[in-house]
Amino acid sequence: MAYELHYWPTIQGRGEFVRLALEAAGAPYIDVARGPEASGQGVPALQRHLTDRKATLPPFAPPILKDGPLVIAQTAAILHYLGPTLKLVGRSEPARVATQQIQLTIADAVSEAHDTHHPVGMGLYYEDQKPEALRRATEFCRVRMPKYLQWFETIVVRNPAGSRQLVGGKVSYADLSLFQLIEGLRYAFPQAAAQALARTPAIVDLHDRVAALPKVKAYLKSERRLPFNEQGIFRRYPELDLP
């Protein structure tokens, strides 16, 4: 049975980390909110999950993965669950724990990237918090982004199984997520990302290898890959980038 992925249909957002894992593994899935409402799909199907009064554990927010009767939210929990089935995580307990730890650090970096344009109010527009956004983005570009990228670089370089992945000798969902983080940072902060990535060649190579995986490459060229835009997590507001 195909997985169901429920996520906002017009942005990559956090759903993209799940989508990349499903695509890289060639797993059958329905991107429900992007399907036709006439077939019971579309945004109403997603919203039914959020408001279902019979659900014992209604998700707090998308992305949501449905696998038969199981409904899971929280990106890192979904990926931890999918990892073994999709063969996107090592089999040993230490490998699973390490991959999850890295994924959660990627999630922290993603949240901080989001907060550059929404530092004081998620319910407000960016236009209503531009001075605050500039302060937050300056620290993010100068301090936080380089710190995160340097940490991922260290993990890759020190991987005892070789510097082609973050954990062990095979591609994991954390590698896919790091690819996506780099994509997003390059979109949102082209100058700052270029400066930081110039010092982290191993994760740039990792990014390029992920992009060249046949299934990922085909996906990125397809219409299933949404373009970045200014409604998602990674937004290009040139005034927030480093000069």
Add this chain to the structure above:
Amino acid sequence: MAYELHYWPTIQGRGEFVRLALEAAGAPYIDVARGPEASGQGVPALQRHLTDRKATLPPFAPPILKDGPLVIAQTAAILHYLGPTLKLVGRSEPARVATQQIQLTIADAVSEAHDTHHPVGMGLYYEDQKPEALRRATEFCRVRMPKYLQWFETIVVRNPAGSRQLVGGKVSYADLSLFQLIEGLRYAFPQAAAQALARTPAIVDLHDRVAALPKVKAYLKSERRLPFNEQGIFRRYPELDLP
């Protein structure tokens, strides 16, 4: 062999979620950074983990759990790992996934509580971002905190195994973490938390039951429980609370 917990010695912070699990389970552990430097403990021992050039996966940040050769960072990953051994999570895969999903949502709420006093710069003092903090805290108190607490209330009320825990019929690490979140919100935002919790009686009851667990009760009365203060995640700045 005793677990080693490495966390900043003067604040509860994110380390407290791990400490509570270890204490509630009666697990032997050494709170390394609070130990004497003369015995190889203290903050230098913590910092060695962060800067160890031989570690293949040096933690990005504390808390850090050491279990023999395994070194794990990221609060939710640590709890997911400890859960089965400490008997603080259900045995089934759906129970483990549900507990982790809730824990990650608690972590999101904790991060947002932190950002009320540090909305634009983690490297800056609160005093350097007070106007921004007031904007962020107002939305947090009015919108985000009630939304999170209402979600936890829903999960508890709908638990098919009874409304005494979040998942299944036994206390899990997510229950302990929800207790700590409520403790922190009441400390930081006494007015706003009282207003929001007045509408969520089931999780107030859950909080009280956790506090009354014999091992938790003994811990909370001990010197091992640090008091809240204005260096941690939950800080009492009265100007940020609702009037």
